Amino acid sequence: MKFRYVFPILVITFGLIALTPVEAEGRQGQTEQTEQKHEATEGHNEENEKEEFSAREFIFDHIGDSHQWHIFTMPDGHHVNLYLPVILYSKSSGFHIFSSKKLSHGNTHENFMLAEEGEYAGEITELDAEGNIKEDLPLDVSITRNVASMMFVAVLLLFLFIGLARSYRKTGVSAPKGIQGFLEPIVLFVRDDIALPNIGEEKYGRFMPYLLTVFFFILFNNLLGLIPVIPGGSNVTGNIAVTFTLAFFSMVMINVNGSKAYWKDIFNTPGVPWWLKFPIPLMPVVELIGVIAKPFALMIRLFANITAGHIVVLSLVALIFIFDSLAVAPLSIFMVIFMDILELLVAFIQAYVFTLLTALFVGLAVQEHH
């Protein structure tokens, strides 16, 4: 069996990427912002009392992406971070792969530097011989926290569902057992409540792999985002690049499988006066905007819902530090738990809505006639 090797290979790859750069880091440079932010998260901000707590930085640090993954802070203030690999392509010096540890605390490595403020804040910049930041940024294809999170989810999904597929070989046609009892109803939900009613009996089978993958990918990333510690804590489905890519795939699925009737509706919309189509093709333009608007709505909806949820939870946590009082903590924690439970629901709903709308649009596109 070929796929027996797939899983170990993925685990080893991910493991190598993830585990090698783990190092305990001493406390140096109290003024560094990354330090401060982690301090704030962990509630060790007694020593930083003089410096003002910035809820804005605290929140954006967590919902944004990063080249390192904070694991925990030791009681003496040491941070243990997972330093993820930086992969850069520079037009002048080619490819560079190195650990993000080399860029921590404003260090410069191979003429690269993580800009902390100014125009390129948060981006890796290349320095020229005089030490000035070069105008064109190197192409950053690093394995960031979000990418590592996605890899983790991918491995988790492969592990769960290849395991599920294997378990059917044992149980055959008998009643579901073990993990089947947990995952099968969700798979059936995607099939019977999302794919079948929207795409129809004859054609739904072709789209099932995509719909199932997108559903579980979003769901698991959403759920993992709710866990505050590694391997969770990143804001994957609240990252516009991720939702953009997923929405782009949905757009491809919708349009590649469009039937003749679907394209006729776009370029020669029936039931519309001819002067709306010729000489100025007003209706085709409107319809083409629709083609883009559908996946655009998918992208924005998922991004906004998940990011908003994270912002609300983090704001409630930040209240403790803004008021700088333990008395606020019980109320804040109560609200955070409430929000987390709500976010649990949102995690399911958003995965459902994304998949449902993709299925609905696909269903409309594959229809032969009205």
Next chain:
Amino acid sequence: MILASNLTTPDFGTIVWTTIIFLLLLALLRAFAWKPILQAIKAREESIKGSLESAEDAKREMERLKADNEAIMQEAREERDELLRDARDARDKMISEAKKQAREESDKLISKARTGIEREKKMAINDIRTQIASLSVEIAEKILNEKLKGSKEQNDLIEKLLDDMDLKEN
């Protein structure tokens, strides 16, 4: 510092990695998970459907067999009843015949016995009669012998006999 505008600007690296991860995940899950899972679920659903249908068939067959059985049972019951009736009739007939024969036999025997008894009785009566006659003669002899021993007695007797005779004649 990460700015708010960064949130709404798709990062090229993330797009590249999302594409790679997602397509790889889709391909692997499609080949090794979704196809076998959906096939297994479908196979199970079909087997359940088939089982239900065959159960329905079996139920119908059972009902048919039950009806058949009922008919056979009914037939058997009727046959049994008939056999029983025949047997009862034969028995009754045999009994009545036997009774009749027995009665005739007994009647014959009784009448034979009766005639035998009658004959015996007659013979016995005749016998008794002759014996009584001889006995009475004997007794008379003996009495006479005894009575006529003394003259006085003889005279008395004669007297008495004579008296009786006189009375009878009157």
